[in-house]
Each structure stands twice: as structure tokens, then as C-alpha cells.
Amino acid sequence: MHFFSNCYNRLQGRRGWLLLVLLALLVLSGWNLSRLDIEDTIVAMLPDGESQVARDFELLQQSPFARKVVIHLRADSTAAVPLLNATTAQLREALPEPWFVDPLSGPVQIHxxxxxxxxxxxxxxxxxxxxxxxxxxxxxxxxxxxxxxxxxxxxxxPQGIFVRERIRRDPFSLYLAALDKLRSVNPLPEVRIEGRFFVSHDGLSRMILADTPVVITDADGAKQLLDAFEQARQSLPAGISAELISGHAYTLANAEVIQSDMRTLLLVSGGGLLLLFVLLIGKLRAVPVLLLPFFSVAAALLVVSLFANQVSGITIGFGAVVLGITIDFALHVYFALARRGSERPEMLRLVARPVVFGGLTTLAAFSVLAFSDLPGQRQLGLFAGAGIVAAVLLALLVLPHFIPRTAAVVPGVRLNGKRSLLVRFPAVRYGVIGLWAALCGTSLLMLPQLSFNGELRQLGYLPDQLQQAEKSLNQxxxxxxxxxxxxxxxxxxxxxxxxxxxxxxxxxxxxxxxxxxxxxxxxxxxxxxxxxxxxxxxxxxxxxxxxxxxxxxxxxxxxxxxxxxxxxxxxxxxxxxxxxxxxxxxxxxxxxxxxxxxxxxxxxxxxxxxxxxxxxxxxxxxxxxxxxxxxxxxxGVFADQLAQEIVADFYQFMSFAGLAVVLLLGMLFRRVTDVVVALLPALTGLLVLLGGMAWLGLELNLFNVIASLLIIGLGVDYGIFMVCHGQSKEDLASVRAVLVSGLSTLIGFGALTLAQHPALFSIGLTLLLGISAAMPTAILVLPALRRQQQ
Amino acid sequence: MVTMSVAADNNELEVVLEQLKAAAAEVETLQSTFVQEKNLEMFEQQLLSSGRMLYVQPDQLRWELLSPVASGFVLQGDQGVRWNGVSQQRQRFSISVDPLMGVVAQQLLAWARVDLDWLRARYHIKILTTEPVVLELTPIDPGEAEFIAHIQVTFDLVQDYVSDVLVLEHSGDSTRLRFGDVRSNDSIAPGAFEPPEF
Incomplete structure (x- = not known):
């Protein structure tokens, strides 16, 4: 790790050049982003290539009703039924072009x-x-x-006049068997035809089917389509309701709820992080630490755009969230250098070891995404990998030059106090270990109850009103x-x-x-x-x-x-x-x-x-x-297949990531005990995540699987820093760094549990459960275990 | 002269129709027997059949053939049941779903209650004689016009009810209905609109 101390010496006094490089990175990345084609469908999160799930998803889109806009008119009582046909015709005529094309409220007129x-x-x-x-x-x-x-x-x-020729031509009424063949192409099983209207079996509903040029995933178009419908249904008489059922309504509901979630989350997590920053760091000079994730994202975008013309919106959104954790590397460097301003190259050399290995293990955890069947996950793997490498390099090569040399010893929680507490009161130590063991044991017992859900709809926001409208349509x-x-x-x-x-x-x-x-x-x-x-x-x-x-x-x-x-x-x-x-x-x-x-x-x-x-x-x-x-x-089968893929991915990711992490830890520590101890925060985090979800009656989904990689990455980082901290004669301020980074993750990601959108909530819950267990394990259980070893 | 003649005819028709409508407005129930004579190409001889008809305003109707085969239908509002004594089958129908039964039932109801608006919408109406009143109706609806050339309706000289209907088809086939024993506003037996059991 002398490389980083040497680099520090060589780059000293060249802050202007470093700033220029950072600026160039931002400009290049911004330019690339502007020309990138961002795909905002869920397709990227489905297996591609020749997989059955990919093929089935593509075929499901071809279903005759999948791309139709369905308008369901319903009378709330039989009293309003006489108005239904006229109202249906009126609404059909009021549906404006270009949003509604060829609206149809009954079969084509046939002689x-x-x-x-x-x-x-x-x-x-x-x-x-x-x-x-x-x-x-x-x-x-x-x-x-x-x-x-x-x-x-x-x-x-009396009707004999009209059927006479038919009887002469077909005395055995063979036309009935022929008519029966026409029934085989009736897509509305519960429909009957009255005049030129589709009528439900109970007579209380009518239906309008229409095409629309608006792509289902186009939120802006969906808003205009739904606004046009809202305008058209203004003139409905009392006692008759009309609901539009199509993918567009879900798209708009999801877009709106994400926007609303983002406003809440930015406020809550932004305020929380600021408060944490002020309380635990409290220095303006630490601002560069906060900026590091932005540069990591910029670098990641640049790398991804070199490999792909089209980037999934989910990759960018989720990737940016993932790279929020890269602030941890900056925090470790900051705390280590801030304590001993005068011995900066040496401290940088010492802290570089856990930072590099922390970065490598996180990289290893995310690199398994490269083997995913899901193109969006592969892209996310590349995005996260590039961002992590950039973050480690920026934290060790650039950041030290922006931490003022006059930094004094950081006030705050006294580490020695904690250590002495564990020494002076063995009961506390045993209490910590006992609580941890009980938590792990309980989580382990809950594991068999955990199930997997591959239902795509569950990953999106399903408003009650839309679910009710769809239920009413089906009834x-x-x-x-x-x-x-x-x-x-x-x-x-x-x-x-x-x-x-x-x-x-x-x-x-x-x-x-x-x-x-x-x-x-x-x-x-x-x-x-x-x-x-x-x-x-x-x-x-x-x-x-x-x-x-x-x-x-x-x-x-x-x-x-x-x-x-x-x-x-x-x-x-x-x-x-x-x-x-x-x-x-x-x-x-x-x-x-x-x-x-x-x-x-x-x-x-x-x-x-x-x-x-x-x-x-x-x-x-x-x-x-x-x-x-x-x-x-x-x-139903599609959801099962997707669930199987998610389960297979989960086990594959965990196995590969676990193996890579263990190998890296072996290279770093060369002692089985240290490797095992360093793994404890990640393992505890995963165990509590899975057990906690089972206990809460929640099912594992696509987003939990990806977010659980973050638990591995962060948990192993905590373990590495704490083990390195225990081995080092110098105080690397790791407890403090782990505490701040853990709390920042909890605030930043934990705020996602306030989200209404299921995907955001899933990510938030995963991180909240996992980090809530991994971080205390790192700063409390690991020192307690070390004391016991000693 | 021609214009004046047409105008006079129209006035006469309006007067007659209003009289018929006024008479029908007094009718709460109507029941009668009928004899049907069909002259169809596909039969060697004239087909004679007989039956009965019941009407309760505004929309209950029973039309029933009693010989040579029992068959018919009852209608209450939009819903009805028809039966066939040969196949011993009963079948529910809705006039809004079954267009053929819809036309037949509406036709019979329109005559029973003298629904002028409905009749004018579906037929060109011409008055042939005034004593007794004989109207000639030519279908406007292309579907009906495909089969029926015109219908002659004769009203009873005294009581203003329909006494005779002659339907002439383009093929030359014809159907005549002669109504008798007509009673208006008599009580109707309970269950009169129930279809027979087989």
C-alpha cells in the first residue's frame, strides 16, 4: 500500500490539476448521459437471450387484451340501467383522438x-x-x-315468416352447429350482445375497448391519456361510473408515487444525513467526503456508456443508490487522516489496506451480477463495479488532498472508553455476545418460513383504486x-x-x-x-x-x-x-x-x-x-418461473460472492480466525435480513436479492475495517468510521421504508434489517469476541 | 291537385290514428282468440291454425297456438319464455338479445297498445278505407322489407280493435290472422303469463 502514500507525495500541491480532472469527469459523464438512450421498462429486469422467462414475457405482451385500453361502465343499481347504453355511446364518442383510436362498445354491425x-x-x-x-x-x-x-x-x-327460407335451406338446423363455432372466438366469456353493445351477464355493465398510440411505459403519455379520459367522463349521469383499466394507469400511478416518494425520501434522508454529518463530524472541511459518491456515479455512467448505447433506468436509479455506499471509503480515509494530520502518508498507507480490500470485496460481491440472466442486473454489476473502483481510487488518491492539513483530533465518542467498558465489565461482553447469538439463532429458526415471489406486478405500485377497478371488471x-x-x-x-x-x-x-x-x-x-x-x-x-x-x-x-x-x-x-x-x-x-x-x-x-x-x-x-x-x-407459470430464476440467482450470487469474498479475505488476513471474524457482520446482516423478512411475513423479491449484495459488501467492509483496526498499532478510527457509515446507510436507505412504492420499500427494508444487524455486530460483537480471544 | 289529395289523406290518417290511439289508451287488458291462415309455397294446402292472445298493458303478452301444435311465447317486459309442444322444450329469451323475437314481440305489442310512434318509425302507413278502418303498412327497416311486401290491418267497425291482419310477402306467400271473441279490460286469470309445463 506504499503506492498510495507515494502517490500522495507526488500529487501534493497539484490540487488544481486534480480539480480539473474531476471537472472533466463530470463534463464527460454529463455529455454521455445526454446522448444515452434510457430504457424505462421492466424488460431489463427480465432474463434475456433464449431463456423461457424472456420468451414468455415477450409473448404475454402479444395477448389481445394486453395492449388494449378497457373502459368499464357500471350502473350502481338497476334504476340506472336504462341510461347505460346511451351513456356508453356518449362516452365512446367523447373519447378524443389521438389518445383513443377506434373505440368499440359492441360488435361490428353484421347483417x-x-x-x-x-x-x-x-x-x-x-x-x-x-x-x-x-x-x-x-x-x-x-x-x-x-x-x-x-x-x-x-x-x-309469428316469426315463421322470417325463418321460412332458412328452414327450406336447412331443415335440420345445421346452422346452429355452425354458429357454435363462432362462439369459439368470443374473447368475452361473460358477455352478451344487446344491439350494438357488450353487456355483462348481470346487465349492469357495458364495455368500451380502444387502441391507443401511447406506449404503456410512457408516463407522460399515460398522464395525457388519463386526463383525456377524465375529461370525457365528466358528463356521466349520476348512478353510472366509468373506469379505465390498462397498463397506462399503473405506469402513471407508479411514476407519481415514485415522484412523491422521492420528495419525501430526499427530505427525510437528506435531513437525517445532514444531522448525522453535523453531529458526528461537524466540520465544513468534510464536505469533499459527501461529494465523493457523486463523482463515483459520474465515473460509473461514463464506463457503462462505453459498453452500451441503451441503459436501463433501473440501472441508473438503483446504481446511484448503490454507489451511495461508496461514501464509506471516504469516511474511513477522512477519519484516519483527520486524527493525525502530520503523519498523513503513513496513515494513508495504513488505511489504504482495509479500504482497498473493502473495495475489492464489495466489487467481488457485485461482480457476480455479471453472470446474471437479467440484462439489467449485468448492467448494474458493471455500473456498481466501475463506481466502486472509482470511489476507492478517488478516496485514496484525490480525497486526501482536499482534507485540510490543519485538521485536529476529531472530538466525539471516545473509543478507549468503549474498549475499557468491555474490559472492565466482562458481563457486558458476554451480554453482547449472548444477544448476538440469540438474534442469529432466532433468525435461523425463521428461515424455513421465507418464500420467494416472482410476481412482476408485486414489484410495482398497485393503487387500491386500480385494483378495485380491475376486480370489478373481472367480476x-x-x-x-x-x-x-x-x-x-x-x-x-x-x-x-x-x-x-x-x-x-x-x-x-x-x-x-x-x-x-x-x-x-x-x-x-x-x-x-x-x-x-x-x-x-x-x-x-x-x-x-x-x-x-x-x-x-x-x-x-x-x-x-x-x-x-x-x-x-x-x-x-x-x-x-x-x-x-x-x-x-x-x-x-x-x-x-x-x-x-x-x-x-x-x-x-x-x-x-x-x-x-x-x-x-x-x-x-x-x-x-x-x-x-x-x-x-x-x-401464473411465468411468475413461478421468474421466482425460480430469482431463487437460482440468489443462491448463485451468494455462493459466488461468498467465495470471492472469502478468497480476498484469505489473501488479506492469511488467518482463518480473522477471515471468519471479518465475515461475521455480513453473515449476521444476511441472516437477520432473511429471518426478519420471514418474521414480518414478507416475501423475497428481485430487489431484495440485489440489495442483499449490498449487505455483503457493506458487512464485509465493516469486518475488514474492524479486524484491521484490531491488528493495527495505530488508531485508524475505524469504530467511528463504521458507526458513521452504518448510520448514514441506515438513514439514507432506511428512509426508503417510508416509500409507498414496493420496490423502494423492499430495498429500504433489506438494508434496514441487514445493516441494523451488521453494523452493531462489527462495532460491538467483533471487539467483544477479540477480547475473549485475547 | 295531387298535393291536395295527399294532404287530405294525411289528415284523414292522422285523425284515424288518433282515434285508434285514444281507444287503445282505454285498454288495460285485452284477450282474444285467433285463427291463422297461411298460404305458403312449401305446403300443398292452406295451413290453418288457431290460438289465443292475452295482453296486459304496458308490456305483458301471451301468444299461443293451440292447434295443430301447441307452441307460443309469453313476454313480461324485456324477458320472455317460448315453448314448443313438439320438442317439449321451453327456452328463455330477451327481446334485446334475440333480434327476431324482439321484432315479433314489439310488433304484437305495438298493435295491442296502438303505439303510433313505434309504428311510424318502422312503416310507411297508408289508409285504404275508413269504414272499417283498413291500413296498409310498408316496412321501412331493410331487414323486414326483405321479407314483407306489406301488411294490411283491419280494425273492428265498432270497437276499434284489430280484427284482421294480412301479411303479404315478396315471395307471394301470405299469412292472415282473424281475431275473435275480443274482450277488453276483463280480468286476467292468475298465472296467465306462465309458460306451460311439459
Whole structure:
């Protein structure tokens, strides 16, 4: 560590040059920041590459409802129901462009007679083998007699005028089986159609669906969208409410709560840190210590921008928070140099050892992030690593020149007093060790109760009002936004449709067809088309003559003429009308078809929606159940997978970081006892963090995992400084430095527990629990244990 | 001359319609039997059927065929049940969801209560004779106009209720309903709007 004392001697008297370097660093970093593309989505915190979680997340975004704005209108009582349709139409018209595009409050207007004719023209394609088997059972004498009687009965009713041609063309009411196929593409399971409105099963709700050009993660755009909606709903009559449900509402709520949190946190932590600074340091000359983290962040930004054009907003935000801890290096240097101004190179040499190794262990802890599957975490690893290296270098090379040489002995808590207390009163020592052991034991016992939560939504702020609105939407319409998807991909359409038909078959085997939304019954592969036509022709070759004879013979008894059903038989030989995209569009299904069938440069993708029920999803995920080339994406499964990734990351990080830290400590101390003692604050911090979370009934999430690396970094730093302090003949003021740095971390990060945003709260809680245990372990337990050794 | 003639016709129609409306306003309940004659191409002979009709203002209706097959529907407000004696099935419906039943039920209700606004919105109305009053209605709605050429409605000479309805289709098929035993404001038996059990 002579390097740093030599550097100190060489750089003495060159403060101007050092200031220039710092200024250049700030300017360069600021310029880089201005041209950086900052990504503010959660995507960076999801695994990338070929991982299943990354693929599933990308597919979940393709869900037909994922990017729609849903407006749910509800009457608070049946008295307001008569106004609902008119109010819905009024609100739909009042939704302004460009925020709302193509708002839809009901199905596209379809001419029912034309649709019926089209369905009848396509009967050979729409009726599958099961339908033909059912029809066959109705073609005997008894079945034909019943058909004739039913038709006569219907013709005699007032509506008979409108159904006569249909009966002539389709005496066996095969159109009902065809209509049933249309139900398979109904994405709103609890909906019924009244006129041109979607109506909920209880009749109290209406729905408007709209597209919007506003990207879900765009907070400013979301605000304008929601303001436009707020303006539009001003004219709602009493008794009718309207809520907008979309990702935008969550984006805005999160942005607003983070802004509000930041104001509170800056006030609380800023005030707290200032108070701590005044009380425990109390000197204006220590201001450079406070500035060091800013330069660390600037250096980190510069390094990250050299490797990436796009930086995650989470990396910058969380990274800046992480680098707040680099003030610790500055504090140790400051306290060591401030005590003995006249022997500065020697003191710098002595304090450089724990600072460098503290920096290296923290660097090792964060370097494991480089192996993460999450791009945001890898970037954070680079950011934190660069910042830590910069902080160590700045603390040891630059900072000493900005601590005035006239510094006197710092007043404050007397270290010797504490030492003597432990010497004079062994009971205190044993009490400290006993309390520590009890804390560790209790935390250890709580560990099995700790669980992991991979639910992405839990990482964001979920306001009660929005949760209530979503709950109300689900109660009225079923879970329209949270369904699982089976995605079939293929480079050509025919292959795609064949795979999709296999999926539909599987859903039939699993009794799920009635709840699924699929194009399979309508959009047929060429192979199935040919098969259906062949089946139809074969069926009627066998049944046409006897059926015609029965209808004629038995029909006479009911008064039917011999030509009554001629149109039916005339059409049996005709080539069926295709049920292709053009046909589906003409039936008013265009928008839905294009939401389910997607095309990109890689080929085609077809989506089937189904209820996201764990037991059914688990059955479909069994090996060899779904055909090859299909992917089942479920939000529930996705959360489980993400949780597994988080758990795997957690164990991997802890193992790698632990190994690297132990190796570095071995290099530093070369004695097992010292290594173990130096590790105690970090281990205690982690144990209390995990045990404390279990005790509080909290689940470990993505942010806890990253924040726990801070516990390792800081805890090991405390351990190193305290062990070095114990070994050194000189007083490095480590207890004081650890106390101040620990308290500053507690104030700075602990204030985050006041945040409403779950991610900020998670980080705050992690640090609060961990550092609350690690810091007292370092300054109380370690000296107590050392006394015992001695 | 033509303009004057049209204006005179319109005045006459307005007077007649207002008289019918005034008479209908007095009606709380209405019940009658009917005979239906259908001349359809798909049948060898004329189809004869008979049934009964009940109406309680403002929106309760029972339309029931008693022979040759039992079938019909009851409607209370927006909701109804129809039945078919052949298949022994009952089926609930809502006139706002089932457009076909909606048109039929609204049509029957409109005549029972002489809902002029509704009728004018859906038909061009022409008066053919005044004693008895015979109206000719031509559908405006394209869906209905696709099937029906026009409807002739004859009112009873004395009591201003509908006594005869003739529906003529473009195909040449026709349906005639003759109402008899018409009683207005008589008490209606409890359960009259319950569908039959099978």
C-alpha cells in the first residue's frame, strides 16, 4: 500500500490539476448521459437471450387484451340501467383522438341474414366429424318426423315468416352447429350482445375497448391519456361510473408515487444525513467526503456508456443508490487522516489496506451480477463495479488532498472508553455476545418460513383504486386480461393452421374447448378443408337419397309439398364457401382475427386463449401433451418461473460472492480466525435480513436479492475495517468510521421504508434489517469476541 | 291537385290514428282468440291454425297456438319464455338479445297498445278505407322489407280493435290472422303469463 502514500507525495500541491480532472469527469459523464438512450421498462429486469422467462414475457405482451385500453361502465343499481347504453355511446364518442383510436362498445354491425347465408354456404367446412355423427342420428324415421314437426311449429309462429327460407335451406338446423363455432372466438366469456353493445351477464355493465398510440411505459403519455379520459367522463349521469383499466394507469400511478416518494425520501434522508454529518463530524472541511459518491456515479455512467448505447433506468436509479455506499471509503480515509494530520502518508498507507480490500470485496460481491440472466442486473454489476473502483481510487488518491492539513483530533465518542467498558465489565461482553447469538439463532429458526415471489406486478405500485377497478371488471366480464395463451408459431400458414388444429384437439381431450378462444374451428388448414369436404360428400352420398325420401314421405303428413326442402338438397353438391380471413372479416371478426393471428418477418403466430387455472395449466404442461412448436404462456407459470430464476440467482450470487469474498479475505488476513471474524457482520446482516423478512411475513423479491449484495459488501467492509483496526498499532478510527457509515446507510436507505412504492420499500427494508444487524455486530460483537480471544 | 289529395289523406290518417290511439289508451287488458291462415309455397294446402292472445298493458303478452301444435311465447317486459309442444322444450329469451323475437314481440305489442310512434318509425302507413278502418303498412327497416311486401290491418267497425291482419310477402306467400271473441279490460286469470309445463 506504499503506492498510495507515494502517490500522495507526488500529487501534493497539484490540487488544481486534480480539480480539473474531476471537472472533466463530470463534463464527460454529463455529455454521455445526454446522448444515452434510457430504457424505462421492466424488460431489463427480465432474463434475456433464449431463456423461457424472456420468451414468455415477450409473448404475454402479444395477448389481445394486453395492449388494449378497457373502459368499464357500471350502473350502481338497476334504476340506472336504462341510461347505460346511451351513456356508453356518449362516452365512446367523447373519447378524443389521438389518445383513443377506434373505440368499440359492441360488435361490428353484421347483417344477420347475410351471416346466416354465409354460414349455410360454408356448412361442409364448419361441421366436423362429431357434428356429422350427431346429424346421422337424426336422419332415421323418428328423427325426421321430429324435425318436420318442429319446423311446422316454428313456421306457424309469428316469426315463421322470417325463418321460412332458412328452414327450406336447412331443415335440420345445421346452422346452429355452425354458429357454435363462432362462439369459439368470443374473447368475452361473460358477455352478451344487446344491439350494438357488450353487456355483462348481470346487465349492469357495458364495455368500451380502444387502441391507443401511447406506449404503456410512457408516463407522460399515460398522464395525457388519463386526463383525456377524465375529461370525457365528466358528463356521466349520476348512478353510472366509468373506469379505465390498462397498463397506462399503473405506469402513471407508479411514476407519481415514485415522484412523491422521492420528495419525501430526499427530505427525510437528506435531513437525517445532514444531522448525522453535523453531529458526528461537524466540520465544513468534510464536505469533499459527501461529494465523493457523486463523482463515483459520474465515473460509473461514463464506463457503462462505453459498453452500451441503451441503459436501463433501473440501472441508473438503483446504481446511484448503490454507489451511495461508496461514501464509506471516504469516511474511513477522512477519519484516519483527520486524527493525525502530520503523519498523513503513513496513515494513508495504513488505511489504504482495509479500504482497498473493502473495495475489492464489495466489487467481488457485485461482480457476480455479471453472470446474471437479467440484462439489467449485468448492467448494474458493471455500473456498481466501475463506481466502486472509482470511489476507492478517488478516496485514496484525490480525497486526501482536499482534507485540510490543519485538521485536529476529531472530538466525539471516545473509543478507549468503549474498549475499557468491555474490559472492565466482562458481563457486558458476554451480554453482547449472548444477544448476538440469540438474534442469529432466532433468525435461523425463521428461515424455513421465507418464500420467494416472482410476481412482476408485486414489484410495482398497485393503487387500491386500480385494483378495485380491475376486480370489478373481472367480476362483471370474467378474467379478460389474465388468461393463459397457447402460441403456435410456423414459417408458413398451412403448417401453422395444422399445429393449431392439433392444439384444439388437445383442448378437446382436456375438456377445455368450451372455455377457450381459438380460431381453429373456423380457420382451417388446407388438409382439414379437403378432409371436411370429403367427409361431407361421403356422408351425403350415403344419406342423401334416404333422407330426401323420408322428408318427402313423412312431410306429406304435415302438409309439406314435395319441393319444400329442395333448396337443401340443391346445395349439398355445391363447393362450400371458404372460411378464410376474408370471410371472417366479413362476419365482423376481423379485429379479433388479427389480434390472434400475427405475422412478422419470421413467419406466423397464432394465439389460443384459455383460463389461467393452475391445475389445468399443469396438465397441459405435461410432456407430450401439447404438440411440438407450441408454447404455453401463463401469468401464473411465468411468475413461478421468474421466482425460480430469482431463487437460482440468489443462491448463485451468494455462493459466488461468498467465495470471492472469502478468497480476498484469505489473501488479506492469511488467518482463518480473522477471515471468519471479518465475515461475521455480513453473515449476521444476511441472516437477520432473511429471518426478519420471514418474521414480518414478507416475501423475497428481485430487489431484495440485489440489495442483499449490498449487505455483503457493506458487512464485509465493516469486518475488514474492524479486524484491521484490531491488528493495527495505530488508531485508524475505524469504530467511528463504521458507526458513521452504518448510520448514514441506515438513514439514507432506511428512509426508503417510508416509500409507498414496493420496490423502494423492499430495498429500504433489506438494508434496514441487514445493516441494523451488521453494523452493531462489527462495532460491538467483533471487539467483544477479540477480547475473549485475547 | 295531387298535393291536395295527399294532404287530405294525411289528415284523414292522422285523425284515424288518433282515434285508434285514444281507444287503445282505454285498454288495460285485452284477450282474444285467433285463427291463422297461411298460404305458403312449401305446403300443398292452406295451413290453418288457431290460438289465443292475452295482453296486459304496458308490456305483458301471451301468444299461443293451440292447434295443430301447441307452441307460443309469453313476454313480461324485456324477458320472455317460448315453448314448443313438439320438442317439449321451453327456452328463455330477451327481446334485446334475440333480434327476431324482439321484432315479433314489439310488433304484437305495438298493435295491442296502438303505439303510433313505434309504428311510424318502422312503416310507411297508408289508409285504404275508413269504414272499417283498413291500413296498409310498408316496412321501412331493410331487414323486414326483405321479407314483407306489406301488411294490411283491419280494425273492428265498432270497437276499434284489430280484427284482421294480412301479411303479404315478396315471395307471394301470405299469412292472415282473424281475431275473435275480443274482450277488453276483463280480468286476467292468475298465472296467465306462465309458460306451460311439459
Amino acid at each position: 344477420p341474414q347475410r351471416l346466416l347465408n354465409d354460414l349455410l354456404e360454408s356448412l361442409p367446412l364448419l361441421l366436423d366429424e362429431g357434428d356429422l355423427a350427431q346429424l346421422e342420428q337424426r336422419l332415421d324415421d323418428e328423427g325426421v318426423e321430429l324435425t318436420l314437426a318442429e319446423n311446422l311449429s316454428e313456421l306457424l309462429q 362483471a366480464w370474467g378474467d379478460v386480461r389474465g388468461r393463459a395463451m397457447i402460441v403456435v408459431s410456423a414459417s408458413d400458414l398451412e403448417q401453422l393452421l395444422r399445429h393449431n388444429e392439433q392444439v384444439w384437439q388437445v383442448l378437446g381431450d382436456q375438456q377445455l374447448q368450451s372455455e377457450a378462444v381459438s380460431l381453429a374451428p373456423l380457420l382451417l388448414s388446407e388438409r382439414t378443408r379437403q378432409q371436411r369436404i370429403a367427409n361431407w360428400q361421403q356422408f351425403w352420398q350415403q344419406h342423401q337419397a334416404p333422407t330426401a325420401e323420408r322428408l318427402a314421405d313423412l312431410g306429406t303428413g304435415y302438409g309439406f309439398s314435395s319441393r319444400a326442402f329442395a333448396p337443401f338438397f340443391d346445395h349439398l353438391e355445391q363447393i362450400p364457401a371458404p372460411t378464410d380471413l376474408t370471410a371472417l372479416e366479413s362476419w365482423g371478426l376481423g379485429e379479433l382475427v388479427h389480434a390472434l393471428l400475427q405475422e412478422d418477418e419470421n413467419g406466423y403466430r397464432l394465439i389460443t386463449l384459455l383460463p389461467d387455472r393452475p391445475e389445468q395449466i399443469a396438465a397441459l404442461l405435461q410432456p407430450d401433451v401439447l404438440p411440438a412448436g407450441t408454447v404455453l404462456v401463463s401469468q
